[in-house]
Amino acid sequence: MSDDTKALVRSTALRLFRERGYAATTMRAIAQEAGVATGNAYYHFASKDHLVQELYLDVTREHATAARAVLAQGGDLTARLRGVMLAGVDAFAEYHAFGAEFVTVAIRPGSAASPFSAESGESRELSQEMFRELVEGASPAVPTGLRDELPELLWLAQLGVTLFWVYDGSPGQRRTRTLVEGVAPLIGRLVKLSRLPVLRGASEDVLALVRAVRA
Amino acid sequence: MSDDTKALVRSTALRLFRERGYAATTMRAIAQEAGVATGNAYYHFASKDHLVQELYLDVTREHATAARAVLAQGGDLTARLRGVMLAGVDAFAEYHAFGAEFVTVAIRPGSAASPFSAESGESRELSQEMFRELVEGASPAVPTGLRDELPELLWLAQLGVTLFWVYDGSPGQRRTRTLVEGVAPLIGRLVKLSRLPVLRGASEDVLALVRAVRA
DNA sequence: GTGTTCAGTTGAACGTGTTCAACTAGTCGC
DNA sequence: GCGACTAGTTGAACACGTTCAACTGAACAC
The missing domain is CATH 1.10.357.10 (Tetracycline Repressor, domain 2)
Structure with a gap:
């Protein structure tokens, strides 16, 4: 699941950045929208x-x-x-x-x-x-x-x-x-x-x- | 006390910025060092x-x-x-x-x-x-x-x-x-x-x- | 089967900048 | 005197980025 998860977090983040900008896109929102835990996003992206x-x-x-x-x-x-x-x-x-x-x-x-x-x-x-x-x-x-x-x-x-x-x-x-x-x-x-x-x-x-x- | 407080917060902040840099100087530290409440610093500086x-x-x-x-x-x-x-x-x-x-x-x-x-x-x-x-x-x-x-x-x-x-x-x-x-x-x-x-x-x-x- | 390892995952916890309802004390109008 | 009014002040509370100890489960060795 690792590669899939990483790609999912990536694409979710990019979509939210495009939709809301940098500051309004929280790491919690990215994780939630991607259906993973907050810490998981940090596992894949520093x-x-x-x-x-x-x-x-x-x-x-x-x-x-x-x-x-x-x-x-x-x-x-x-x-x-x-x-x-x-x-x-x-x-x-x-x-x-x-x-x-x-x-x-x-x-x-x-x-x-x-x-x-x-x-x-x-x-x-x-x-x-x-x-x-x-x-x-x-x-x-x-x-x-x-x-x-x-x-x-x-x-x-x-x-x-x-x-x-x-x-x-x-x-x-x-x-x-x-x-x-x-x-x-x-x-x-x-x-x-x-x-x-x-x-x-x-x-x-x-x-x-x-x-x-x-x- | 307002003008005094403002000047005190200002000079404390500048000193800490010079000593520690931007990120390492927290608003709480500035306030504490100046002997005022955190919120007070925000009253004087947005x-x-x-x-x-x-x-x-x-x-x-x-x-x-x-x-x-x-x-x-x-x-x-x-x-x-x-x-x-x-x-x-x-x-x-x-x-x-x-x-x-x-x-x-x-x-x-x-x-x-x-x-x-x-x-x-x-x-x-x-x-x-x-x-x-x-x-x-x-x-x-x-x-x-x-x-x-x-x-x-x-x-x-x-x-x-x-x-x-x-x-x-x-x-x-x-x-x-x-x-x-x-x-x-x-x-x-x-x-x-x-x-x-x-x-x-x-x-x-x-x-x-x-x-x-x-x- | 059983034990071991470890990449992947979890969510609570930390310290941050900032906000805000509440409190204090000085000033003004009368 | 007394009742507003308000500038000044307080510290708890909020949401954030980030960290971390703990958990899960698949892969592997024997």
Whole structure:
């Protein structure tokens, strides 16, 4: 029964999270709705955060699927970045009402749901792989100097957009879409300009900084 | 006794936060240490978050004081930005052990301690005013087109640096200092370059985006 | 069969942030 | 003086996430 129970708790939790949000979904309610004891849920999932992490994995998968359809259409860096980020806004839209509390949980450094945590490794890899495809399939091609670092930077940019999205109370998250519509061409343009002598130094500084800071 | 009690609860809470961090400081402990009933603390402060917000106000004041000393020395945008941001890292250093949980609390959109909340108005104003001085006192002067928007952008950059700082486990937060050492001249350089024809368009786009997104 | 082991399961118990009905004491109107 | 009125204060009570000692039953060894 173990595997069945775990799957049942998982799906029950995700359903309740979607229906009620994070705070209003109690561990007791999850257990009761799944027909098991409270402690049993903790046997299979170390904490409520670990259950939320399962939700993130689901959403990341949806985003990756939608993004792959966008990327299949080709295009330049700007178009691809715009498409992938807007696909993200769409994928997350369903959860916007509770987005705030979910991101709150995610940002806690110790949390299993943190985008940097070991537990989130699977969804992080999924997401970063998506941005790698985005960069590598762009035409015209991204300058070689940037090609290695850019995917991770774009992944971080996506996290930033998501953070903005959390605070975005406009209907349909219009402001976040406006942000994406502005940021995508801006990044596209800066990448293009990075080869010019004037910006050569600055762009090298950015890359050096990224490397220094990561170490 | 009301004002006395409020001040007593406030100072007790801040002391315990500094000594034990956020999670380990219980409302019961604060009340007990202050010699009042638990409910009494809630009469004066709506929630634990509101007490944390008082701590932020304290720290912001320390940062502003340290920053003012830096700004009094003049200098160009890069030097001033570097000085102010490093002063921030120093002012926050004492709390780094618990920084994670404090920022966690602060980032929750509904929270009183959020940098965007009404309750944080005082420390937000204090901080933004600091960046306004930073920009306006810089020599050579910042291009007029940027002068209005830059302070708020720098304030946001500071929030970003603080977010990085939370995750920075290096001794003495060396990585955050490296980040500041890199970001300050980068911003300084970009601001200078923004007047060149090649970047004119991009920098106008940035400003237009900021305005569009803020609305 | 019998004994042993252990993954799976149970629900009471703990400490938490927060709420609230009740109590206290000082102030005002008369 | 006296009767409201109220700001201040109390501590028990609530629901929560989480823990844990105890129980169950299937698998296995002999």
